[in-house]
Amino acid sequence: MDLGLKGKVAVVAASSKGLARAVAEEFSREGARVVMCSRDEASIKGAADGIQKKTGGEIAWTVADVGTAQGCDRLLKTALDRFGTIDILVSNAGGPPPGRFDDLDDAAWQKAVDITLFSAVRLTRLALPHMRKAGSGSIVYMTSTTVRQPTQYLNLILSNAxxxxxxxxxxxxxxxxxxxxxxxxxxxxxxxxxxxxxxxxNDTARRQDTTPDAIRAHYEKNVIPLGRYGKPEEFAAAVVFLASPKASYITGTSLQVDGGMLMSMF
Ligand SMILES: NC(=O)c1ccc[n+]([C@@H]2O[C@H](COP(=O)([O-])OP(=O)(O)OC[C@H]3O[C@@H](n4cnc5c(N)ncnc54)[C@H](OP(=O)(O)O)[C@@H]3O)[C@@H](O)[C@H]2O)c1
Known part of the structure; x- marks a missing residue:
């Protein structure tokens, strides 16, 4: 299937590792021009170079903390300086630290709001004028199944909220x-x-006096119908499709990529 992504400019925030790195790679494989960032220069440069070698695509990168206004500005400026427009925004940031309610003070809550909520607000605000000018655009927010159903472990209250x-x-x-x-x-x-x-x-295992392998085994055996943790490229395929022109009649939706883990029907 041709997703119609050739030449499109896709900004993928917080993308040196993990899910967003895989998203950046998949965009590049589909022919999009990709803009990446993370807080660590060696890490983001290494990721961008690695993707460029694999796909031969055009990649721009910068060091930016999307938990700050300056970091969001820098990421979008990198896209505009290099490619002149923004067609797609994938809003992502590192997850807030684990902790239960009693572990967290106001400063921890405020930092999590900056990283999780304000990164999304600011990146959207900066990308929108360019999408409006073009009369088209696509935004994908990377959230979590915990939005529908908080996990049975209670150490993710910042993320859940x-x-x-x-x-x-x-x-x-x-x-x-x-x-x-x-x-x-x-x-x-x-x-x-x-x-x-x-x-x-690791955090859940420490709190429950067990091992990380036992936590994973519990999920794979009892919680996830497909019986395994997912791979970043399996997540990336969903993001890249939804962001692409091929998904032209899909908006306002939330797609779980969870191996069937959630039991909710909607
Ligand atoms: N993996 C899952 O199954 C899962 C499930 C539910 C929700 N999530 C959420 O999805 C997001 C991505 O998860 P992941 O598993 O890919 O995480 P990850 O493996 O920890 O990767 C996080 C990436 O974000 C970058 N980053 C972190 N904070 C940043 C910041 N303030 N500014 C710019 N870059 C930043 C990191 O690079 P630097 O450290 O170099 O900045 C790294 O490249 C997180 O919010 C996570 O909580 C993931």
């Missing part, structure tokens, strides 16, 4: 921006194996 705000913003925007030709969708990972999932399994 704040991602719901991103999801609400996305749904509202999907109606508001339709008149501008801009589609807005969310993709919700369940348990796709990355450093983040490793970190969460």
């Amino acid at each position: 704040i991602r719901a705000a991103v999801q609400g913003m996305a749904k509202t925007l999907s109606s508001d921006l339709a008149k501008d030709g801009v589609r807005v969708n969310c993709v919700q990972p369940g348990r796709i194996f990355t450093e983040r999932i490793q970190q969460l399994d």
Whole structure:
């Protein structure tokens, strides 16, 4: 299937590792021009070079912390300086740290709001004028299945609380921006194996006095019908399709990529 992505400019935030790195690679494989960032120069340069070698595509990268206004500005400026426009925005940031309610003070909540909610708000605000000018565009927010159903472990309260705000913003925007030709969708990972999932399994294991392997085995045996954690490229395929012109009649939707983990019907 030709997704219609050749030459499109796709900004993929927080993309040196994990899910968003795989998304960047998939866009590049489809012929899009890709713009990447993370907070660490060696890491983002290595990721961009690696993708460029594999796909032969055009990649721009910068060091930017999307939990700050300056970082969001820098990422979008990199896209505009190099490619002159923005067709697609994939809004992503590192997950807030694990912790239960009693572990977290105001500063921890505020930081999580900056990283999870304000990155999405600011990146959207910066990308929109260019999409409106073009009369078309596509935004995908990477959220989480925990928006629909918080995990049975209770150490993700920051993510559970704040991602719901991103999801609400996305749904509202999907109606508001339709008149501008801009589609807005969310993709919700369940348990796709990355450093983040490793970190969460380590944290849960420590709190439950067990091992990360036992936590993973519990999910794979009892919770995920497909019987395994997902792979980043399986998540990336969903994001790239929804972002692409081939998904031209899909807006306001939220797609779970979770091996069937959630039992909710909608
Ligand atoms: N993996 C899953 O199954 C899953 C499930 C539910 C939700 N999620 C959420 O999806 C997002 C991506 O997850 P992941 O598993 O890919 O995480 P990951 O493996 O930890 O990768 C996170 C990426 O984001 C970058 N990053 C982190 N904070 C940043 C910031 N403030 N500014 C710019 N870049 C930043 C990191 O690079 P630097 O450290 O170099 O900045 C890295 O490239 C997270 O929010 C996570 O909580 C993931």
